[in-house]
Amino acid sequence: MSHLSTHVLDAVHGTPAHGIAVLLADIDGMPIASGATDSDGRIADVAGELGAGTYRIRFDTGAWFAEHDVEGFYPEITICFAITDPTRHHHVPVLLSPFAYSTYRGS
Known part of the structure; x- marks a missing residue:
């Protein structure tokens, strides 16, 4: 998994975004897990084990x-992604500014 x-x-500012609330849901919008970014702007394990499927963070x-x-x-930023393997x-990283954001498939 x-x-x-x-x-x-x-x-x-080139710094981690601490304290951003994050919600993970399935494709139908059913919440799976939630949390907030830590002092390094990270959530190391958003939801435990996930199977193949499409999710929204x-x-x-x-x-x-x-x-x-x-x-x-x-x-808000909502990113829809698919786990095929x-x-x-x-890993879903976000680079954030007031008038733009970017994301990519991280490792």
Whole structure:
């Protein structure tokens, strides 16, 4: 079974984005797990073991921007991804700024 991790970096300051609430759900929106990024902007194991399937991971960026007195354009980021090989570790990183974000399949 696959494990999922995530990492959010504040691209404006070049620092980890600590305290962003994260929700993992299945493709139908049923919550599987939730947590918040640690002092290094990471969640090492979002949900334990995951099987093959399609999932959505949601980052509550609006609350994080508000906490830092930043007017951000994206109140949330939702990334839909598919696990096709449940024997691999999967990593979903996010580079975040108030008016842009990027993500990729990490390792």
